[in-house]
Amino acid sequence: MTMAMTWALAVVFYVVLMVTDKPVAGKAGTSLDCMETGIEGQRTGIQCTIHGTLRRGILWFRPGPVLVAGCNTLNTVCITEFKFLGKYTSVIDSPSQQTLVIESFDRNVDAGEWMCTDGPFPIEEVQAQPSCRKTKLSTTSLDCMEPGIEGHTTRIQCSINGTLRRGIQWFRPGTVLVAGCNTLNTACTTRFKFLGKYTSVIDSPSQQTLVIESFDRKVDAGEWICNDGSFPIEEVQAQPSCRKTVAMLARAKSGACAHVASTSMVIFWTIAILAPNL
Incomplete structure (x- = not known):
């Protein structure tokens, strides 16, 4: 027309x-x-x-x-x-x-x-x-990346689409607020009781990474949310999320649990053992 x-x-x-x-x-x-x-x-x-x-x-x-x-x-x-x-x-x-x-x-x-x-x-x-x-509310999408290994460091990435109105906030499973960043996406803080446990890193104006310093399957496995500071809690729970899974473990012959080794690592170990006899 x-x-x-x-x-x-x-x-x-x-x-x-x-x-x-x-x-x-x-x-x-x-x-x-x-x-x-x-x-x-x-x-x-x-x-x-x-x-x-x-x-x-x-x-x-x-x-x-x-x-x-x-x-x-x-x-x-x-x-x-x-x-x-x-x-x-x-x-x-x-x-x-x-x-x-x-x-x-x-x-x-x-x-x-x-x-x-x-x-x-x-x-x-x-x-x-x-x-x-x-204005339009920014939207977020998450990547929970690799499975978490008990006691090890792991990460979750949050991508931001649009202009932030209130600042990114991070919620672990159970919709528990653990960290947050300002509207300009230039500074982040971790809630006092979670200091040393979680660290929010600003990768770029459109991406953040939450570092879980020591993965605890009891509280860190499950649905994670990063969003533009929505309240009340019902609104937070309606936001996009990703599921942080737990790394699968294999049981060694001795009965102790061991992480599943990759094929390339098995080959490396085999060569290392046979090398002195060649």
């Missing part, structure tokens, strides 16, 4: 709103609050405060700008553009405030600059209006 067609449809949409009441003299200014960070697939909102008397009625523009909803001059009736029904809902909180509800946040189209305006056209006038930036 061309830009001309898009704006032609927007004008039609605007005219439908305006037939519901009569224009009011004066001019309103607006200010926006993009509120909480958007979480993929979850509901979130944006608040628009109206200063003065509406002249043409509030219009909502998502990043682009793309017209998604609008309300009449009396600020009593709102409609969503047809193709966005079920996606956005404009709610009139009071004569001086509206809330646009994003029913299911999509970072691909909803993250960025939002505007609510007193119905300005053309597009250059819309782009000059006050706006707020709806």
Whole structure:
């Protein structure tokens, strides 16, 4: 669809709103609050405060700008553009405030600059209006790497996608917070009671490694989580995780447990034993 067609449809949409009441003299200014960070697939909102008397009625523009909803001059009736029904809902909180509800946040189209305006056209006038930036919550993915060996050092890697809002926090199985880092991802600390047990290392702006200094299968085996500081606990538990497993052990002929040796190591030992006899 061309830009001309898009704006032609927007004008039609605007005219439908305006037939519901009569224009009011004066001019309103607006200010926006993009509120909480958007979480993929979850509901979130944006608040628009109206200063003065509406002249043409509030219009909502998502990043682009793309017209998604609008309300009449009396600020009593709102409609969503047809193709966005079920996606956005404009709610009139009071004569001086509206809330646009994003029913299911999509970072691909909803993250960025939002505007609510007193119905300005053309597009250059819309782009000059006050706006707020709806940010996306960073997402994380984990790699629990090699199985843990009792009493040995092992690692877990956390990859960060997006801009941190609260800082990475590390949770061991049981959703126990053991370490955390700041929003800039430049400094990390371990909780006092876990000092010497866990160390969070910043590899790059998009990756961290948690070092388990001495693996304890009783507390370290299981589901690990790194996330952007989500609370309450139910929200943490809903984050992506990885399972830290325990290294398999083989039983030696003497009855004692021994780690399974690799084929290459067995060959090395064999050569070392036979070498003096060659």
